[in-house]
Amino acid sequence: MCVRIRLEDVTVRFQDRKNPQNEVIAVNKVDLEIPEGKLICLLGPSGCGKSTTLFAIAGLQELTEGKIYFRDKDVTHLDTQERKIGLVFQNYALYPHMTVAGNIAFPLKNAKWKKQDIEARVLEVATIVQISDLLDRKPAQLSGGQQQRVAIARALAKKPEILLLDEPLSNLDAKLRHSTREEIKRIQKATGITTVFVTHDQEEAMTISDEIVIMEAGNFIQQGKPQDVYEKPNNLFVAGFIGSPTMNFFKGRFENGAVMVDGYRIAGHSGQDGPVTVGVRAEAIQVKEKGLLGLVENVELLGRERLCRVRLENGQEVSMVASIDTLIEEEQNITIGFVTGKVYLFEAETGKALARV
Amino acid sequence: MNITPKKAIGKTLSYLILGFFAVITLFPFYWMTITALQDSNAAVTWPPQLWPKALHWENFTRLLDAAPFGRYFTNSVIVVIMDLSVSMVVMSLAAFGFAHYKFKGKETIFMVFLATMMIPSEALIITNFRTVAKLGWFDTYHVLFLPYVASVFYIYLLRQAFESVPKQLYLAARIDGCTDFQYFLKILVPIARPMMITIAILKTIASWNSFMWPLLVTNTNRMRVISYGLVAFQSEAGNDFPLMMAASIFTVAPMVILYLIARRKIIDGIARGGIKG
Amino acid sequence: MKQQEIKKALPYLLPAFIVLLVFTFYPLANAVIQSFNRLPTPDKYDLSLKTYQWLLKDVTFMNAVRNTLVYSFVTVPISIAISLMISALLTSIQRLRVFFQTVYFLPYVTSAVAVAFTWGYLFNADYGLINMILGNLFGLAKIPWIKDPQYAMTAVMIFGIWRSLAFNVLILTTGMLSIDPQYYKAARIDGANNATTFFKITLPLLAPVVSYVFTIGLINAFRVFTEVYALIGSYARIYNANTMVFYIFDQLWVYKDYSLASAASVILLLIILVLTGFSRWLSRKTDYNAS
Numbered sequence: 001m002c003v004r005i006r007l008e009d010v011t012v013r014f015q016d017r018k019n020p021q022n023e024v025i026a027v028n029k030v031d032l033e034i035p036e037g038k039l040i041c042l043l044g045p046s047g048c049g050k051s052t053t054l055f056a057i058a059g060l061q062e063l064t065e066g067k068i069y070f071r072d073k074d075v076t077h078l079d080t081q082e083r084k085i086g087l088v089f090q091n092y093a094l095y096p097h098m099t100v101a102g103n104i105a106f107p108l109k110n111a112k113w114k115k116q117d118i119e120a121r122v123l124e125v126a127t128i129v130q131i132s133d134l135l136d137r138k139p140a141q142l143s144g145g146q147q148q149r150v151a152i153a154r155a156l157a158k159k160p161e162i163l164l165l166d167e168p169l170s171n172l173d174a175k176l177r178h179s180t181r182e183e184i185k186r187i188q189k190a191t192g193i194t195t196v197f198v199t200h201d202q203e204e205a206m207t208i209s210d211e212i213v214i215m216e217a218g219n220f221i222q223q224g225k226p227q228d229v230y231e232k233p234n235n236l237f238v239a240g241f242i243g244s245p246t247m248n249f250f251k252g253r254f255e256n257g258a259v260m261v262d263g264y265r266i267a268g269h270s271g272q273d274g275p276v277t278v279g280v281r282a283e284a285i286q287v288k289e290k291g292l293l294g295l296v297e298n299v300e301l302l303g304r305e306r307l308c309r310v311r312l313e314n315g316q317e318v319s320m321v322a323s324i325d326t327l328i329e330e331e332q333n334i335t336i337g338f339v340t341g342k343v344y345l346f347e348a349e350t351g352k353a354l355a356r357v
Numbered sequence: 358m359n360i361t362p363k364k365a366i367g368k369t370l371s372y373l374i375l376g377f378f379a380v381i382t383l384f385p386f387y388w389m390t391i392t393a394l395q396d397s398n399a400a401v402t403w404p405p406q407l408w409p410k411a412l413h414w415e416n417f418t419r420l421l422d423a424a425p426f427g428r429y430f431t432n433s434v435i436v437v438i439m440d441l442s443v444s445m446v447v448m449s450l451a452a453f454g455f456a457h458y459k460f461k462g463k464e465t466i467f468m469v470f471l472a473t474m475m476i477p478s479e480a481l482i483i484t485n486f487r488t489v490a491k492l493g494w495f496d497t498y499h500v501l502f503l504p505y506v507a508s509v510f511y512i513y514l515l516r517q518a519f520e521s522v523p524k525q526l527y528l529a530a531r532i533d534g535c536t537d538f539q540y541f542l543k544i545l546v547p548i549a550r551p552m553m554i555t556i557a558i559l560k561t562i563a564s565w566n567s568f569m570w571p572l573l574v575t576n577t578n579r580m581r582v583i584s585y586g587l588v589a590f591q592s593e594a595g596n597d598f599p600l601m602m603a604a605s606i607f608t609v610a611p612m613v614i615l616y617l618i619a620r621r622k623i624i625d626g627i628a629r630g631g632i633k634g
Numbered sequence: 635m636k637q638q639e640i641k642k643a644l645p646y647l648l649p650a651f652i653v654l655l656v657f658t659f660y661p662l663a664n665a666v667i668q669s670f671n672r673l674p675t676p677d678k679y680d681l682s683l684k685t686y687q688w689l690l691k692d693v694t695f696m697n698a699v700r701n702t703l704v705y706s707f708v709t710v711p712i713s714i715a716i717s718l719m720i721s722a723l724l725t726s727i728q729r730l731r732v733f734f735q736t737v738y739f740l741p742y743v744t745s746a747v748a749v750a751f752t753w754g755y756l757f758n759a760d761y762g763l764i765n766m767i768l769g770n771l772f773g774l775a776k777i778p779w780i781k782d783p784q785y786a787m788t789a790v791m792i793f794g795i796w797r798s799l800a801f802n803v804l805i806l807t808t809g810m811l812s813i814d815p816q817y818y819k820a821a822r823i824d825g826a827n828n829a830t831t832f833f834k835i836t837l838p839l840l841a842p843v844v845s846y847v848f849t850i851g852l853i854n855a856f857r858v859f860t861e862v863y864a865l866i867g868s869y870a871r872i873y874n875a876n877t878m879v880f881y882i883f884d885q886l887w888v889y890k891d892y893s894l895a896s897a898a899s900v901i902l903l904l905i906i907l908v909l910t911g912f913s914r915w916l917s918r919k920t921d922y923n924a925s
Contacts, residue, residue, distance in 0.1 A: 485657055
C-alpha cells in the first residue's frame with residue numbers, strides 16, 4: 001500500500017522570538033508531487049530546506065502556510081501519530097534501553113497489536129533488513145551500519161504508507177555507504193513503499209533514486225529522473241550541483257548570431273548580443289585544432305579514463321575527462337574545444353537554462 | 358498541529374500545578390517575613406492576617422536588644438571570610454599538585470582522597486570533638502572551619518579545571534621564565550576563576566548554614582555563629598513569634614540575596630556534583 | 635624523574651593532606667577502634683565486643699534506628715515522586731521555566747535552622763497556622779505536632795520532604811532536559827501518547843539520574859540531625875523523634891560515652907557505605923551506553 005504525496009505551496013518560516021524582525025524562510029512555497037511507490041530523493045546543499053520539508057511531511061514540523069496531501073487527503077493538521085509514516089533519523093534515535101527487538105516492537109505495541117502478531121512482524125521485518133540474529137542486543141552493542149538497519153526495521157514494522165529517511169548514510173564510512181544505499185534500494189523495491197530520502201550527496205541521489213527533487217535556499221528548483229536532471233538542468237545551480245566532476249562554466253558572449261568564448265566561436269545561436277554563461281561537462285571537452293589554449297597541470301589515470309586539469313590562458317581551471325588512450329601529459333600545452341550538442345547555455349544574470357547547442 | 362483545546366487545558370493545568378508547588382515552596386518564607394513585621398498579638402490570632410496592619414520594624418531592634426544577634430552575624434561573617442581565605446588556598450594548591458605533576462601512585466592517592474567523600478561527617482565528629490578539646494580550640498574562630506578546609510569534591514573540580522588548560526601554555530610560561538608556582542598563581546588560577554568563584558559561593562553557603570559542628574565546639578555566647586545563636590535564642594524567645602521570625606530572617610536573608618545574585622553559578626555548581634553521579 | 639616530581643608536588647599536596655589526616659583519616663580509624671572499647675572514656679582501653687552488644691540491646695538506639703529507617707524510606711520515595719512530577723511539568727513548559735526553577739531551588743540555600751523555626755511556628759499546637767486551619771476550617775482537634783511522640787516524627791517528615799524537593803527537582807530537571815529530543819520525536823512517529831512516552835521512554839532514560847537522587851536522598855536522610863534538633867529541640871528523644879545521628883549526639887554531648895557514640899557512628903558509616911556501593915551498582919546497571 002503506497003501513497004502519492006502532494007505538497008502545495010508549503011512554506012515554513014522560523015521567527016527569532018527575541019528579534020521578531022529576524023525571520024528565516026526555511027521552505028518557500030514549495031509545490032511538488034511525489035509519485036506512488038517510488039524512491040524519491042530530496043537533494044540539495046546544507047540549509048536548503050530539505051530536512052525541514054521531510055519533517056513537514058512527517059508531521060514533526062508545523063507549516064506556516066500551505067497544505068500537504070496524502071493521496072488527496074489533507075493531512076496538514078493531522079498529528080504525527082496518525083500519519084502512518086516511518087522515519088529513519090540521521091542519528092537513528094534507537095531507544096538505548098530497549099533491545100533491538102524491543103525497538104522494533106515499540107510502534108506495534110503502541111498500535112495495540114496482538115502479542116503473537118508483534119513477534120511475527122518483528123521477525124519478518126528483521127529478516128528483510130537482515131538483522132534477525134541481533135534481536136537480543138542493545139543498540140550500544142551494534143555497529144553504525146547495524147544500528148541503521150534496526151532504525152529502518154523499526155520504521156517499516158508498522159507497515160507504513162510512506163517511508164522517510166533523513167540523511168541515512170551520512171554517519172557511515174564510505175564503504176558502508178555504498179552497500180547500504182544498495183540495501184535501501186533493494187528494500188524499497190521489495191516492499192514497494194513510497195520512499196522519500198534526504199541527502200546532500202548528489203552521487204547518492206543519482207545512483208539509487210527513481211526521481212530527484214532539487215532544492216536550494218528553501219526553494220524547489222527541479223524534479224526529474226536522474227538522467228534527465230543530469231542532461232537537462234533547469235538552471236546553473238542544478239547544472240553545477242549534479243555531476244562529478246563539476247560542470248565547467250565559461251563567461252561567453254552572444255555576438256553576431258554566435259556564441260563566443262574568449263574569441264573562439266563555439267556554436268551558432270540566434271540571440272541578442274550580450275553576455276551568456278556557457279557550461280560544459282568534463283566529458284564534453286576534447287582536444288581540438290582550434291580552440292582555447294591551456295596548460296595541462298595535472299593528469300589522474302583512472303583505469304579507463306584520464307582526468308585532466310587544464311589551466312587556460314586567462315587563468316581559469318577546467319576539468320576534462322578523456323579516454324585512457326588519448327595522449328595527454330602533464331606540462332603539455334593543448335588546445336581544447338567542446339563537443340557539439342553538449343554545450344549548455346545559461347542566462348548570464350539569472351542562471352536560467354536557455355538552450356543546449 | 359495547532360493548539361487544540363485539549364492541549365490548552367493541559368498547559369493550563371501544568372502551570373496551575375507548578376504554581377501550587379511554588380506557593381508551597383515560598384509560603385514558609387512569606388510567613389516568616391510578615392510575622393516578623395507583625396504585632397505580637399496578631400501573630401497568634403485567627404483568622405490569620407495575610408498582610409500586617411502595620412509594619413512593625415521595631416521588632417528588629419527589639420531583637421538586637423534581646424540577644425546579641427549583631428555579634429552572631431558578625432561571627433558568621435568572620436568565619437566565612439577566614440574559611441574562604443584558607444580553604445581556597447589549600448584546595449587549589451592540592452588540585453595543582455594533582456593536576457600538574459606526575460608521580461607514582463598519584464591516582465591511588467587521589468582515589469583515597471575521593472574515598473573520603475563516602476564517609477559521613479557524623480562518624481568523624483566524635484573524634485574531632487576530642488581532638489579540638491585537647492588542642493584547646495573551643496570557642497575560637499578557626500575551630501569552626503579548619504577541619505573542613507580540604508573538601509575533596511572541590512579539589513576534584515579544581516583539578517579538572519586545571520587539567521583542561523593545555524600543557525603548551527605551561528611550556529610557554531616556562532620559556533617566559535615562570536616557576537611552577539608562578540605559573541599556578543598567575544596563569545592557572547585566573548583561568549580557573551569562574552570555577553573558583555562557584556566553589557567559593559558554595560562554601561559560603563555551607564559555612565553560613567552549618568550547625569552541628571558549631572553547636573558542639575562553641576560554649577560561650579560571644580563566639581556563637583548565627584545558626585547556633587538562633588537555636589539558643591529559641592528558648593529565650595518563648596512564644597514571641599515575631600521576634601523569632603525576625604531572628605530567622607536575619608539568618609536567611611544574606612544567603613537569599615547571595616542566591617538571587619549568583620543563582621546561575623550556584624545551580625551549575627550543585628548540578629555538576631549531581632550529574633557526575 | 636618521577637622521584638623528582640613527587641618532591642615538587644609535595645608542598646602543594648601537604649596542607650590538604652595534613653588536614654585530611656588529622657580530621658578525616660585519624661578520626662575514622664579512631665572511631666572504629668573506640669567502638670570496640672568497653673570503657674566509655676577514650677583514654678583507657680579495654681577492647682571487646684561488649685559495646686556493640688550493649689548498643690544492639692539499647693532500646694533508645696533501636697528506636698533511633700527505627701525512626702531513621704522510617705524517616706528515610708518514607709520521605710525519599712515521596713520526595714522523588716513529587717519531584718518527578720514537578721520536573722516533568724517543568725520540562726514541558728517554556729515560559730516561566732527559569733522563574734519556577736529559581737523558586738523551587740531557594741530552600742536549598744537557606745539555613746535549616748531558620749526555616750525549621752518557621753515550620754515550628756506553623757506546627758505550633760496553640761498558635762500555629764496549620765492547627766488553626768485544621769481547627770477553624772475543618773473542625774479538627776488540635777494536633778500537638780511537635781510536643782507529642784505520636785506526631786513529632788510526622789512533622790519532621792513533612793518538613794524533610796519539603797526541604798528535599800529543592801535538590802531533587804534541580805537534578806531531575808537537569809537530567810530530563812538532557813534527554814535527546816530525538817527520542818521524543820521517534821516516539822511520536824511510533825505512535826506513543828504522553829503517558830507511554832513518560833513511562834517507557836523518559837523514565838528509563840532517566841534511570842541513572844533517578845537512582846543517583848534516590849541514593850543521595852537516602853544517605854542524607856540517614857544523616858538527619860539539624861532538622862530534628864531545630865524543629866523538635868534537644869529533647870527529641872522524649873518525643874520519639876530520635877534519629878541515629880541524634881543518638882550519637884546525645885551520647886557525645888550528654889552522656890559523654892565516647893565508645894557508644896563511636897559504635898553507633900560505625901554502624902551508620904557501614905550503612906552509608908553499603909548504600910554508596912548500591913548506588914554504584916545501580917548506576918552501572920542503568921547505564922545503557924556501556925557495551
